[in-house]
Every structure is written in C-alpha cells, then in structure tokens.
Amino acid sequence: MTSTHVIPDWFDERLRGELLAHHSKNSHENGYFVYQLDTLKDHLLQLQQQDVIKLWFAVKANPLSKIIQTLDSAGFNFDVASAGELEQVLAQGVSPQRILNTGPAKSKVQITSFIKQGVNIFVAESLNQLFWLNEAALENNVKPQVLLRVQLQWPEGEKNPLGGNSLTPFGLSVAEWQSIQVVDFQQLDICGLHIFQWGNMLSNEKMFLLWSQMIVPLTELANNIGMRLKILDLGGGLGIDYLQQGNNLSWQKIVADLAVIKERAGVEELWLELGRFAVAECGYYVVPVVDRKVNYQQEQLVLAAGINHLLRPAITDQPFPAMLLRESEKSLHAFDIHGPLCTSMDKLGQLPLPEDTTVGDSIVFGFSGAYGFTESMPFFLCHSLAAEYVYSQGELTEVRSAQPATWYLK
Numbered sequence: 001m002t003s004t005h006v007i008p009d010w011f012d013e014r015l016r017g018e019l020l021a022h023h024s025k026n027s028h029e030n031g032y033f034v035y036q037l038d039t040l041k042d043h044l045l046q047l048q049q050q051d052v053i054k055l056w057f058a059v060k061a062n063p064l065s066k067i068i069q070t071l072d073s074a075g076f077n078f079d080v081a082s083a084g085e086l087e088q089v090l091a092q093g094v095s096p097q098r099i100l101n102t103g104p105a106k107s108k109v110q111i112t113s114f115i116k117q118g119v120n121i122f123v124a125e126s127l128n129q130l131f132w133l134n135e136a137a138l139e140n141n142v143k144p145q146v147l148l149r150v151q152l153q154w155p156e157g158e159k160n161p162l163g164g165n166s167l168t169p170f171g172l173s174v175a176e177w178q179s180i181q182v183v184d185f186q187q188l189d190i191c192g193l194h195i196f197q198w199g200n201m202l203s204n205e206k207m208f209l210l211w212s213q214m215i216v217p218l219t220e221l222a223n224n225i226g227m228r229l230k231i232l233d234l235g236g237g238l239g240i241d242y243l244q245q246g247n248n249l250s251w252q253k254i255v256a257d258l259a260v261i262k263e264r265a266g267v268e269e270l271w272l273e274l275g276r277f278a279v280a281e282c283g284y285y286v287v288p289v290v291d292r293k294v295n296y297q298q299e300q301l302v303l304a305a306g307i308n309h310l311l312r313p314a315i316t317d318q319p320f321p322a323m324l325l326r327e328s329e330k331s332l333h334a335f336d337i338h339g340p341l342c343t344s345m346d347k348l349g350q351l352p353l354p355e356d357t358t359v360g361d362s363i364v365f366g367f368s369g370a371y372g373f374t375e376s377m378p379f380f381l382c383h384s385l386a387a388e389y390v391y392s393q394g395e396l397t398e399v400r401s402a403q404p405a406t407w408y409l410k
C-alpha cells in the first residue's frame, strides 16, 4: 500500500500537535470526540449562501450544546424528535418558534407539553397524532402549523432510486392520508407535506430523480384533501463519503435542483432538515490502541473503546475513515480494528494504517461529528463514557469529561 505521507483531506493537520499533547496528559480517557467549531461555522455559512431552501438542523445528529449554539448563530432552525432534544435546544436560548417536531412516537402528552412550551410547527406521522394535535391546540387556544409526513412506495419493478420499499413507522401512505379533509381540522394550519425515507445519498442525479418522482403523488394528495401546499419538507439524507470513494455531493447542484423541484411543486417554501451533511465533517473521534496481535494471519488492533462510543459501523457496515494520530513513514497495512466489547459486532472496520501502529498510539476517525456520542451503546461492559471537546480559535476546550462507570451505575 502507499505511504502514509498523504494526510487524508478530512483531517486538519493543525490539530495534530494539540491532540498528541492532549493524549499524553489524559491517559484516563478511553476515547473522545473533538468538534472543530470554526470549520463548522464556515461550512454552515456556505450552506446558507442561497435563498432556495430553509435550513433546519436535525438535532439527533449531534445535540451537544456548543454544536447547537454554532448552528443557531449560522441561522439554522431546529428539528427535534424528543422531549430531551427540545429541552436541550431551548436551554441554548433558541426560540420555540424556530423549532419543529418530527418523529413517529409523539403521544398526546408530549404534543401538549411541546405546545405549552411554545412549539408551533409539527410534522404529523399518524392519524392519531393529527387528532391529538387538533385537540391539544384547541385546549391551549393555539393554531400550529402542521405538515403531514408521507411514506411513498413505488410499484414493483418500477425504477426506485431508494432501491427498496421497506415499510417503516415514519409517516403514512397517500391512501391513509386521503381519508382526511384539511377543513375538518379547524384548529390546525395544515399547510405542508414532509417526506424523507432514504439515507446517506451520495449522488446528485439520484436525489434529483427521487425528488422529481415525488412531486406528482404529493401534489395530488394535497389537492385531494383540500390542502393548499405551501411547504414541502424533504427531510435529510444528504450523504457523507465515509468510504472515501470520491462520491461527494455538490451543494450548488442541490440548490439548483431544489429550485426546480420548488417551482414544479408550486410551493412557497422548501425545507431540509440536515443531520450529517451539516455536522459530520467537523468532528473526529480519537481513541488509544490497547493491543495488537496477529490472528490467523490477520493483523488485529484492539482499541480502548469501539461501538460503545461509535456505533454506526456496526449498524451500517460502513467504517469511518481512520488515520494514525502521530506521523509515520511506514507503508500502510490493512488492520482489523476492534473495540473492547464481548461481541463480534464491536468492530470499527478493516482499515489501512501504518505498519508500525502499536500499543499506546491513538487512532483518529473522521466524519464523527454526526451520529457519534449519542447514537452509541455506552453502558455495555461498564466502560467510561467518551469525553467531548470543541476546538475553536486554536484552543481545545472540554465540554463533557470522560465519566467512569461509577457515574452511571447504581
């Protein structure tokens, strides 16, 4: 394999010294996340250089206070999917008027509580949710904006860019939504449709094809239920090239494509709730190597933490790209990279690292700013929780310290 001299373009070389010094002073940490706030800010401002799309941040991707604050200053609004996410966003001083609530598990109690806290935009994912929203709005004398979440399926054999028609609890079919009439929900401003049923899309052409195919069924649905379709929310799904295969989406092309979709659908507003496309790139996960061995001719590394801090590779079969933190001139070798849990699922991938990678070194995983800390399974085997740091204006600041198991065990 080629020499390690080439620094991967997802890594900011300016952090290397800082992280090496950090590692030598914090040996109790089994792994930590670092988010580069200045890089994030620049990226978000670039996403905002357009007037076609109203941007929301899907908080599930990374609910850390400093991340939310950075998105807030860049003019993003917030999509929350639980009471915890709502509390966290409000705690950063964001107005509830800039928050929308998605998710298939909204109870009447939760809807009422959100309304009482000032949330005024909801994505209804079931008929029950719609009835409960109407009741809660009446009880609290408000008239929230409501988008109906639609789940489409394509006829068998027809070209479907999603590659499948798996049934999920996210939203309802057109047929189910057609059982209602907007006029029957006087306490709601039902003014839009929401559709999002794909993940990590990496082709502009496929996304455009997918969005284009949605226009007819969605506009027909709106007509059939007496809705003036003012808002179309296309969710998230904009991908990150975790496998480093050169499949990067062009934001300019997305903006141009969505301008076409917006016009064809005849809507006033087009919304996206970005998760990974907003924050993945700004984050690294750094973790020490605790063992190295050869097993059946395969080089294996065992890390101090694995899917207890970074679950995504186990559920998607896609590793995050990795590099050795220190510099090495040695050529690259394919290592199986495992974590400490007693399951074969605890594998962060088979990835190229310098031949001399050894016990005590640190490995850096890229694109870990999204679906990292809060998506993982931190309690299994009673390891410490990951620490979280931000890096801004040349300074590394701890936001969450690495908590030992005694902190959460009772």
Ligand SMILES: Cc1ncc(COP(=O)(O)O)c(C=O)c1O
Binding pocket: 058, 060, 061, 079, 102, 103, 196, 199, 200, 235, 236, 237, 238, 273, 274, 275, 276, 277
């Ligand atoms: C309703 C909703 N919107 C947006 C997102 C963000 O998706 P992504 O990270 O692919 O942008 C999600 C992710 O699950 C979601 O459930």
